[in-house]
Amino acid sequence: MQVEKVDTLVIGGGQAGLAMSEHLSASGLSHLVLERHRIAERWRSERWDSLVANGPAWHDRFPGMTFPRTGPDGFPPKEEVADYFVAYAEKIAAPIRCGVAVTKVEPHAGRPGFRVETSAGVIEADNVVAATGPFQVPLIPSVVPADTGIQQMHSSAYRNPGQLPAGAVLVVGAGSSGVQIADELMRAGRRVYLSVGPHERPPRAYRGRDFCWWLGVLGLWDLETREPGMEHVTIAVSGAHGGYTIDFRRLAEMGMILVGRTEGCRDGVMSFAPDLAENLARGDASYLSLLDAADAFVAANGLDLPEEPEARRIGPDPDCVTHPIRQLNLADAGITAIIWATGFGVDYSWLKADIFDERGRPRHVRGVTALPGLYFLGLPWQSRRGSSFIWGVWHDAKFLADRIATRHKYMAYHEAAG
Numbered sequence: 001m002q003v004e005k006v007d008t009l010v011i012g013g014g015q016a017g018l019a020m021s022e023h024l025s026a027s028g029l030s031h032l033v034l035e036r037h038r039i040a041e042r043w044r045s046e047r048w049d050s051l052v053a054n055g056p057a058w059h060d061r062f063p064g065m066t067f068p069r070t071g072p073d074g075f076p077p078k079e080e081v082a083d084y085f086v087a088y089a090e091k092i093a094a095p096i097r098c099g100v101a102v103t104k105v106e107p108h109a110g111r112p113g114f115r116v117e118t119s120a121g122v123i124e125a126d127n128v129v130a131a132t133g134p135f136q137v138p139l140i141p142s143v144v145p146a147d148t149g150i151q152q153m154h155s156s157a158y159r160n161p162g163q164l165p166a167g168a169v170l171v172v173g174a175g176s177s178g179v180q181i182a183d184e185l186m187r188a189g190r191r192v193y194l195s196v197g198p199h200e201r202p203p204r205a206y207r208g209r210d211f212c213w214w215l216g217v218l219g220l221w222d223l224e225t226r227e228p229g230m231e232h233v234t235i236a237v238s239g240a241h242g243g244y245t246i247d248f249r250r251l252a253e254m255g256m257i258l259v260g261r262t263e264g265c266r267d268g269v270m271s272f273a274p275d276l277a278e279n280l281a282r283g284d285a286s287y288l289s290l291l292d293a294a295d296a297f298v299a300a301n302g303l304d305l306p307e308e309p310e311a312r313r314i315g316p317d318p319d320c321v322t323h324p325i326r327q328l329n330l331a332d333a334g335i336t337a338i339i340w341a342t343g344f345g346v347d348y349s350w351l352k353a354d355i356f357d358e359r360g361r362p363r364h365v366r367g368v369t370a371l372p373g374l375y376f377l378g379l380p381w382q383s384r385r386g387s388s389f390i391w392g393v394w395h396d397a398k399f400l401a402d403r404i405a406t407r408h409k410y411m412a413y414h415e416a417a418g
């Protein structure tokens with residue numbers, strides 16, 4: 001069998017794979033990107049129809065190109081985001097092959113480099129960058145048996161309200177996906193129950209600046225590790241309808257029924273933890289602490305930004321918070337569908353290397369593994385909080401390209417020296 005040889009093989013043609021390609025090219029390093037479907041496939045087929053970016057167009061992009069249709073302060077729809085990456089691949093002339101899946105990667109025995117099996121043949125690569133996404137495998141906790149007659153789906157399979165049977169809906173998880181889907185269903189006239197766990201909810205904007213700007217100037221996108229105890233805390237933001245602050249009390253006022261963290265289901269009865277008020281209070285505290293930090297920054301830097309005292313008003317607790325539902329009979333509540341907005345896991349079963357921890361996550365330092373020539377890109381918190389976001393991955397790719405160039409230099413010397 002013909003074996004193709006490449007210097008660096010990048011697996012995945014999402015934003016991470018493209019950022020990697022740009023920086024490898026800029027360093028004069030030959031490479032190939034393999035994408036099993038289409039460029040930025042997840043933005044096309046693994047997001048709901050109405051999704052827009054959570055960050056404004058000026059912020060959630062690569063430095064070298066603006067969004068063509070959405071203005072800087074707008075939130076690009078998901079198709080525009082996908083189109084953006086297709087155009088970007090053309091702009092940087094990325095050497096990308098679509099429709100080719102990598103099925104196995106293993107290090108050579110006794111020599112550097114990797115043997116890569118793909119749906120289109122075998123490749124040998126000196127370096128491999130796994131850029132297969134931070135959010136790969138939908139996670140649905142095994143709480144509700146499949147035979148209850150209730151339609152269950154993960155948020156990545158949700159498209160629009162018309163996809164669900166008539167009736168009420170339970171959305172589990174109140175991060176950005178869960179809360180946006182719950183809001184869309186409520187606006188479509190559905191009775192919606194939303195199970196709210198620990199979360200942060202920054203203001204969409206404060207004193208005339210988007211929260212993405214505030215997190216930037218306050219250095220919070222650059223945090224290198226999660227604060228202890230915050231590992232399972234999700235962030236609830238939305239760019240929908242021009243962007244608005246997630247305020248759970250306001251959603252309850254509009255008719256949404258909030259419940260605590262989902263604990264279990266027995267004989268068609270869901271049970272929820274008694275933590276709803278506490279989760280909302282913690283979300284409020286994170287919200288108010290960002291306002292405090294923003295005010296302090298304005299004062300310290302003498303910025304001329306309009307004051308916004310009304311942003312500090314926290315509404316009264318709605319009835320569903322003061323009298324929380326702990327048990328809910330799904331049939332009695334008319335619930336016909338459950339949407340699990342409960343996050344994602346990873347699957348690196350195709351990568352035969354001893355670099356994973358007990359939970360299957362890669363061990364690495366800023367994407368560099370202990371196995372020479374093997375790198376990861378696009379992991380959550382790869383180098384900092386911003387790592388899995390469009391703009392953050394671009395900076396991580398730059399770092400990795402530098403590492404690959406350095407390794408290339410040493411190997412080139414070795415070969416030239418004989």
Ligand SMILES: Cc1cc2nc3c(=O)[nH]c(=O)nc-3n(C[C@H](O)[C@H](O)[C@H](O)COP(=O)(O)OP(=O)(O)OC[C@H]3O[C@@H](n4cnc5c(N)ncnc54)[C@H](O)[C@@H]3O)c2cc1C
Pocket residue numbers: 011012013014015016017034035036037038039040041042043047052053054055060100101102103131132133134135177350377378379388389390391393
């Ligand atoms: C609902 C949602 C909304 C988001 N909104 C924003 C936002 O507004 N702003 C922002 O900055 N970030 C956002 N993100 C986060 C992040 O930008 C996206 O998750 C983004 O898709 C990650 O890009 P990536 O290239 O790292 O991974 P992916 O987009 O997952 O790309 C990986 C690619 O690898 C391919 N692949 C996987 N395995 C193989 C294989 N074995 N062989 C070949 N190809 C393979 C896949 O087909 C895929 O195209 C959002 C995430 C989600 C889930």
